[in-house]
Amino acid sequence: MNPELMRMFWPFAVFVIFLFIMGTYCIMATFNLIRALIGVEILVKAATLLILLVGHVSGNGALAQTFVITLIVIEVVLMVVAGGVVLCLFRHNRTIDTRKLNNLKG
Amino acid sequence: MAINIILLIALLLASLWTVMTIRLIRSVVGLAITSAILSIIMFKLDAPLAAVFELSVCAGLISVIFVTTISFTQRLTQERLKLRRKERMGKFWYLPLIICTAAILLSFWRPSLNFQFPAPLKETDARNILWNMRHLDLLGQVIVLLAGAFGVVILFKEEKR
Amino acid sequence: MPSLLILLPLSFLIILNLPFRDILQRASFWVVAFFCLFQSIAVALHPFIFWSALPDPYGPFFSFRLSVDNLSLILLFSIGLVSFVSLVISRYTLLDNKQRFNFLNLLLIIVIGMNATVMVTDLFSLYVFLEVTSLSSFILISLKKDKLALEGAFKYIILSITATLAMLSAIALFLLISGDTSFVAIYGALGNPQHVFFSKLAIGLFICGLLVKSGIIPFHGWLPDAYSSSPNSVSVLLAGIVTKVSGVYVLMRMVVSVFGLNQALQDILMFLGCLSIVLGALAALGQTDFKRMLSYSSISQIGYIVLALGCGSSLAIAGAAFHILNHAIFKSLLFANATAVEEKTGNGSIEGLGGLAAKMPFTGITSLAAFLSTAGIPPFSGFWSKFIIVLALWQAGQYTYASIALLASVLTLAYFLILQRNVFFGKVASGLEGVREVRVGLIFPQVLLAVLTLGIGLFAPFFLSNFILAAGNILK
Numbered sequence: 001m002n003p004e005l006m007r008m009f010w011p012f013a014v015f016v017i018f019l020f021i022m023g024t025y026c027i028m029a030t031f032n033l034i035r036a037l038i039g040v041e042i043l044v045k046a047a048t049l050l051i052l053l054v055g056h057v058s059g060n061g062a063l064a065q066t067f068v069i070t071l072i073v074i075e076v077v078l079m080v081v082a083g084g085v086v087l088c089l090f091r092h093n094r095t096i097d098t099r100k101l102n103n104l105k106g
Numbered sequence: 107m108a109i110n111i112i113l114l115i116a117l118l119l120a121s122l123w124t125v126m127t128i129r130l131i132r133s134v135v136g137l138a139i140t141s142a143i144l145s146i147i148m149f150k151l152d153a154p155l156a157a158v159f160e161l162s163v164c165a166g167l168i169s170v171i172f173v174t175t176i177s178f179t180q181r182l183t184q185e186r187l188k189l190r191r192k193e194r195m196g197k198f199w200y201l202p203l204i205i206c207t208a209a210i211l212l213s214f215w216r217p218s219l220n221f222q223f224p225a226p227l228k229e230t231d232a233r234n235i236l237w238n239m240r241h242l243d244l245l246g247q248v249i250v251l252l253a254g255a256f257g258v259v260i261l262f263k264e265e266k267r
Numbered sequence: 268m269p270s271l272l273i274l275l276p277l278s279f280l281i282i283l284n285l286p287f288r289d290i291l292q293r294a295s296f297w298v299v300a301f302f303c304l305f306q307s308i309a310v311a312l313h314p315f316i317f318w319s320a321l322p323d324p325y326g327p328f329f330s331f332r333l334s335v336d337n338l339s340l341i342l343l344f345s346i347g348l349v350s351f352v353s354l355v356i357s358r359y360t361l362l363d364n365k366q367r368f369n370f371l372n373l374l375l376i377i378v379i380g381m382n383a384t385v386m387v388t389d390l391f392s393l394y395v396f397l398e399v400t401s402l403s404s405f406i407l408i409s410l411k412k413d414k415l416a417l418e419g420a421f422k423y424i425i426l427s428i429t430a431t432l433a434m435l436s437a438i439a440l441f442l443l444i445s446g447d448t449s450f451v452a453i454y455g456a457l458g459n460p461q462h463v464f465f466s467k468l469a470i471g472l473f474i475c476g477l478l479v480k481s482g483i484i485p486f487h488g489w490l491p492d493a494y495s496s497s498p499n500s501v502s503v504l505l506a507g508i509v510t511k512v513s514g515v516y517v518l519m520r521m522v523v524s525v526f527g528l529n530q531a532l533q534d535i536l537m538f539l540g541c542l543s544i545v546l547g548a549l550a551a552l553g554q555t556d557f558k559r560m561l562s563y564s565s566i567s568q569i570g571y572i573v574l575a576l577g578c579g580s581s582l583a584i585a586g587a588a589f590h591i592l593n594h595a596i597f598k599s600l601l602f603a604n605a606t607a608v609e610e611k612t613g614n615g616s617i618e619g620l621g622g623l624a625a626k627m628p629f630t631g632i633t634s635l636a637a638f639l640s641t642a643g644i645p646p647f648s649g650f651w652s653k654f655i656i657v658l659a660l661w662q663a664g665q666y667t668y669a670s671i672a673l674l675a676s677v678l679t680l681a682y683f684l685i686l687q688r689n690v691f692f693g694k695v696a697s698g699l700e701g702v703r704e705v706r707v708g709l710i711f712p713q714v715l716l717a718v719l720t721l722g723i724g725l726f727a728p729f730f731l732s733n734f735i736l737a738a739g740n741i742l743k
Binding site for chain 1: 107110111114117118121122124125130133134137140141144147148151152153155156159160163164167168171172174175176178179200201204205208209212216230231232235236240243244246247250251253254257258260261262
Binding site for chain 3: 020024027036040043046050051054055057058059064070071074077084086088092
């Protein structure tokens with residue numbers, strides 16, 4: 001194992017943790033459906049960075065790269081579907097505010 | 107290493123702006139910038155293929171999807187914007203505080219990082235790995251895309267009224 | 268041969284979407300029905316078809332390193348069965364031709380996703396196919412574009428993506444410590460004492476994600492909404508099998524053959540399982556909507572499976588596998604009953620109904636069978652799986668949990684008695700005098716499932732010794 005690479009790991013990991021905090025906060029604090037999706041996107045970015053970082057550090061960069069490509073394809077399809085659901089919700093309710101969308105209770 | 111840190115800080119600031127800005131459309135722009143910076147970082151981490159994907163798909167396509175959705179749904183007037191600004195400030199200025207606290211906490215703590223890695227794969231070309239070893243994932247991608255196509259057919263079609 | 272179960276539906280899917288739309292749309296129902304029955308029957312006869320012995324004959328590109336063991340065989344059988352029931356129900360409830368065609372295609376996709384989830388041996392491929400499954404279930408929930416269904420779908424999307432991202436971070440950490448993502452490599456790396464911190468973090472993240480996906484009590488927020496608001500045939504599919512595969516089965520597979528059980532994990536799983544059993548049943552007591560009550564009952568039954576998994580002995584694992592099968596049968600049956608009632612009375616509420624057993628004899632009798640099976644009354648099959656679970660808990664010395672599991676059956680009985688009294692027994696409510704039995708097509712799946720639950724219950728010793736107890740052997 002390469003100590004040079006290992007020294008790189010921790011600062012990157014700290015920023016990955018920051019991104020996770022931000023994404024989670026964005027999902028929790030907002031009342032807007034689209035902003036919740038943006039929070040999810042930030043979480044996905046954090047996961048992407050983490051996978052690549054881990055691959056780079058442990059010498060499996062190419063494997064990690066294939067994972068990230070697959071992840072990006074899945075992510076974009078998920079966002080399309082989620083955007084479609086938001087659009088349909090808007091057509092029904094004329095709003096995308098979660099405070100006005102509480103017909104279902106857990 | 108210094109350039110990596112600068113890039114990471116830029117990534118952090120861009121995503122902070124994405125979360126905290128008031129207008130949704132600016133938020134989406136922030137997301138695209140975050141993606142672009144992330145793709146530079148990916149390039150620095152020896153992942154050029156994934157970087158291209160990130161730049162074209164995440165910074166490009168996803169922004170288009172978000173902008174489309176927003177343009178269908180949002181109509182913010184000036185006074186509602188002012189109202190929104192007030193309530194957001196009350197809610198979102200905790201976030202930089204949380205980040206700073208987390209930074210201070212994390213700076214005190216060093217996990218031991220002496221790993222013993224098994225020998226990495228001999229194959230170092232991502233394309234070969236994808237086609238020769240991870241073809242189940244490729245099949246999965248195809249199926250996800252098919253499902254997405256049905257999702258578009260079902261969800262984006264306007265009802266006849 | 269296992270890859271056949273992925274490639275066959277995929278090729279059907281492609282063929283169905285070629286040109287000649289009219290003919291293919293008409294044929295589509297029979298094609299999907301054929302596949303579902305093929306899967307169930309082929310799996311049930313598994314000793315005679317040499318499942319994993321035969322190498323894949325379609326060249327190296329289509330050999331996916333899948334593996335099938337006794338636990339996955341039980342799951343594969345349930346997938347075929349529940350998909351078939353959901354398919355039959357969709358024929359009579361989704362009346363729009365195009366909508367039904369879309370449903371059939373998505374059903375094939377979700378079956379591919381579930382089959383692959385059950386058989387993969389690699390953690391990242393597992394993630395990919397979990398996403399296939401959950402993505403198609405999002406679309407299926409919002410198939411009719413009801414207001415409530417869309418809200419349920421959005422809640423499910425946000426929670427499910429967050430859960431899978433936690434799992435994905437865990438996968439990244441596993442990649443760090445083991446250099447690969449196959450189950451064998453991770454199992455080997457977890458034994459290395461140098462990575463204790465990262466392996467614990469990764470296992471914790473992964474299990475949290477799975478608990479959200481299976482809807483255990485503190486993480487259950489999305490489940491009743493998604494189940495009760497989706498179209499009827501989709502509710503059958505979701506409650507019967509989808510969350511069992513994408514949550515509970517993956518949890519079992521991971522805990523049993525990758526992570527290994529330790530004391531802390533056992534305590535957490537058993538505690539959460541028990542919490543779900545009791546709180547799910549209590550919440551079901553207070554519901555007034557038929558499908559919503561069944562959703563909470565589903566949470567309660569998932570609790571039994573997780574409780575048995577936490578116990579961890581070979582007998583308990585077999586009981587958990589058996590309970591997954593039984594749950595697939597009786598919960599689909601109950602949702603089929605709910606469909607029949609909703610078809611005839613027009614809404615899903617259980618208030619203002621009554622006396623439907625006289626008007627709809629088949630629905631009445633089969634729902635009675637399902638509810639006795641759920642509550643664990645002999646000779647129905649639910650009795651045997653609960654009996655095995657309680658027995659295993661007792662053998663392991665977990666007397667408190669065993670008695671809670673027994674006593675919770677009384678709660679199950681209570682909420683189903685409320686349901687039966689409100690809907691099927693008593694005097695015929697006003698306005699329902701003209702109600703008739705539903706058409707044969709909707710009676711058929713109910714009778715099929717009722718016969719199955721009774722048959723498995725009556726011949727339980729045979730099934731137990733030949734199929735179910737073998738599932739416990741997957742313990743290392």
